[in-house]
Amino acid sequence: MINLQHFLLLLQVASIMSQGPCGDVLNACMKSTPAWQSCYEEKVIPCRSVRSGTGPIEGVFDFFKTDVDTDTDFEHVTEAGYALYLPPEALRRSTALRRPEDSTTMALTLFNSSLFRVDVDKNETILGGKVLSVKVGKLAVRDLSQPVRISFTHANETGGRCVYYEVLDDANGTGRWSTEGCVVSRTNTTFVCSCSHLSFFAVLVNTEVSIDPANALTLSYISYIGCGLSVFFTALTILMHLCLRKGRTDHSMAVHLNLTGALFFLHLFFLVSALWAGPGLGLGADWGGVACQALGLLLHYALLATFTWMAIESFHLYMLLVRVFNIYVAKYLLKLGLVGWGVPMVTVIACALNQTYGRFSLQMERNRGASTGTEAEVKADMCWIRRKDVSYITVTGYLGLVFLFGAVMLGVMVAKLRRMRTKSAVYQEHKRRLWRDCLTLLGMGCILGIPWGLAFVTYGPLSLPGLYLFTILNGLQGVFMFLWFLASTWQPCKDSSSEANDPSTQKMETSFNN
Numbered sequence: 345m346i347n348l349q350h351f352l353l354l355l356q357v358a359s360i361m362s363q364g365p366c367g368d369v370l371n372a373c374m375k376s377t378p379a380w381q382s383c384y385e386e387k388v389i390p391c392r393s394v395r396s397g398t399g400p401i402e403g404v405f406d407f408f409k410t411d412v413d414t415d416t417d418f419e420h421v422t423e424a425g426y427a428l429y430l431p432p433e434a435l436r437r438s439t440a441l442r443r444p445e446d447s448t449t450m451a452l453t454l455f456n457s458s459l460f461r462v463d464v465d466k467n468e469t470i471l472g473g474k475v476l477s478v479k480v481g482k483l484a485v486r487d488l489s490q491p492v493r494i495s496f497t498h499a500n501e502t503g504g505r506c507v508y509y510e511v512l513d514d515a516n517g518t519g520r521w522s523t524e525g526c527v528v529s530r531t532n533t534t535f536v537c538s539c540s541h542l543s544f545f546a547v548l549v550n551t552e553v554s555i556d557p558a559n560a561l562t563l564s565y566i567s568y569i570g571c572g573l574s575v576f577f578t579a580l581t582i583l584m585h586l587c588l589r590k591g592r593t594d595h596s597m598a599v600h601l602n603l604t605g606a607l608f609f610l611h612l613f614f615l616v617s618a619l620w621a622g623p624g625l626g627l628g629a630d631w632g633g634v635a636c637q638a639l640g641l642l643l644h645y646a647l648l649a650t651f652t653w654m655a656i657e658s659f660h661l662y663m664l665l666v667r668v669f670n671i672y673v674a675k676y677l678l679k680l681g682l683v684g685w686g687v688p689m690v691t692v693i694a695c696a697l698n699q700t701y702g703r704f705s706l707q708m709e710r711n712r713g714a715s716t717g718t719e720a721e722v723k724a725d726m727c728w729i730r731r732k733d734v735s736y737i738t739v740t741g742y743l744g745l746v747f748l749f750g751a752v753m754l755g756v757m758v759a760k761l762r763r764m765r766t767k768s769a770v771y772q773e774h775k776r777r778l779w780r781d782c783l784t785l786l787g788m789g790c791i792l793g794i795p796w797g798l799a800f801v802t803y804g805p806l807s808l809p810g811l812y813l814f815t816i817l818n819g820l821q822g823v824f825m826f827l828w829f830l831a832s833t834w835q836p837c838k839d840s841s842s843e844a845n846d847p848s849t850q851k852m853e854t855s856f857n858n
Contacts, residue, residue, distance in 0.1 A: 366391040366451075370403060374459075379514040381460075381544060385479050388451045405474060406454035412480070414439065414448055424454055425497045426476055427534075431490035434542065438481025453477040457546065460509060462519055471496055471504065471535070471547040478542045491538040496547045498535060504528055506537035509544035521548060559808060563815050567618075570819020571611040577826035578608035588833065597832070598677050599660050602684055603653040603791065604825050609646040611822055617643045617727040633702065639727040640701030641692050648688035648738065651746045654793035656680050658746075658753040661792070665760055695734055704728040743796055750792030757788060787831065790817075790824045 373383035414435040439448045457470035506528040507521035526539040617639045795817040801810035
């Protein structure tokens with residue numbers, strides 16, 4: 345005869361066997377209701393910790409379930425390297441029982457973020473594409489005096505917000521990422537989220553370049569000052585050439601002046617675009633929006649024209665140094681002008697037809713302070729391209745080609761300079777002019793667009809130094825062009841009669857000065 349104890353044991357076993365395996369909970373909840381998150385939290389605790397089938401749970405990176413003592417704190421590190429700390433208060437409040445010797449069940453699930461249909465900012469993404477669910481006991485845990493801490497590992501992200509999933513409508517399963525009750529602190533390798541409740545947690549990171557407020561302000565000043573100086577000196581360069589030119593302008597100087605003009609428009613439109621999109625002008629929304637689209641188009645056109653004329657500078661250097669005896673091209677300057685100004689025009693017209701221009705947030709960092717609870721935001725708005733795919737193709741991709749072409753031509757020039765210097769009869773005398781050759785290479789590197797290659801090191805561990813170098817060198821590029829113009833128009837006296845009689849030296853000096 346079965347006694348009462350055996351009967352209760354059989355009832356408990358029957359109850360457990362009637363519960364589905366944990367591997368089926370997610371699929372069952374997603375089929376039964378659009379708001380599957382609430383269903384999952386309800387069923388993940390009583391489920392059996394045996395997965396159905398032999399494969400992993402679809403949409404889940406990691407799953408862990410165990411019984412925990414409600415009288416002590418709990419720590420666990422997932423297979424993905426995410427660390428969890430639960431204070432005793434959270435464990436006690438998750439169950440109706442209050443005795444110290446009680447235990448309760450805790451379940452951790454690391455979801456694929458694609459399972460959460462939530463709209464996020466266009467410049468933000470879920471860190472690692474992972475969402476961590478923390479569920480303890482059967483009761484909801486909120487308003488903790490001792491926060492739950494979750495550590496999310498990261499690589500090089502500099503900004504981040506701790507968020508949790510908040511259901512807005514159970515009928516259609518819509519929700520949002522909310523920062524309420526959560527603060528974030530950052531180390532070199534982790535974001536530590538401290539939250540006063542249990543839920544589905546994630547970290548939103550910015551996909552754009554994120555910097556702290558002090559450096560953002562410094563870089564803004566450098567940009568405005570550098571661009572202002574470049575506008576002044578490029579305009580001065582063009583005026584000086586118009587006033588001082590004698591007769592017909594040679595091909596090399598004409599190419600330099602077209603690049604100078606493109607730089608003038610680039611820095612001018614950048615200043616106007618940045619100031620126009622700023623908060624201080626207070627223009628009407630409609631007229632200001634149309635004007636911002638126009639400024640974005642003009643800025644894009646000036647940038648593409650600058651890149652194109654840098655590529656033309658590389659091509660012209662190739663004609664001077666490589667095709668020395670076959671340099672004649674019919675209507676050479678006209679054809680270069682059609683390419684230098686026509687190709688960018690066709691590109692921006694195609695972009696304008698697709699409505700790609702408008703107000704664009706260049707960079708942003710949002711962080712909720714642990715001490716004040718306030719959220720600081722750093723961003724730079726400007727009139728620019730709003731679509732990332734268009735920016736990647738017409739700016740990043742085009743710049744990469746121009747930079748590669750310029751780097752190759754700079755290498756050709758270095759090789760020819762070295763060969764001509766070593767073959768010269770006055771080689772020892774040329775050694776003391778090494779500094780002039782170095783300045784020549786620096787000037788040519790600027791004209792060929794080499795400093796723009798720093799744009800490719802503004803990501804990762806060198807992002808902040810790369811941004812400073814990029815901003816300084818390219819912001820002052822108009823000043824460098826003015827100095828190059830002075831060096832090209834000023835003909836210094838020959839150092840010695842032997843140098844003047846050296847034909848290889850005369851040939852190289854003529855090519856470089858041009």
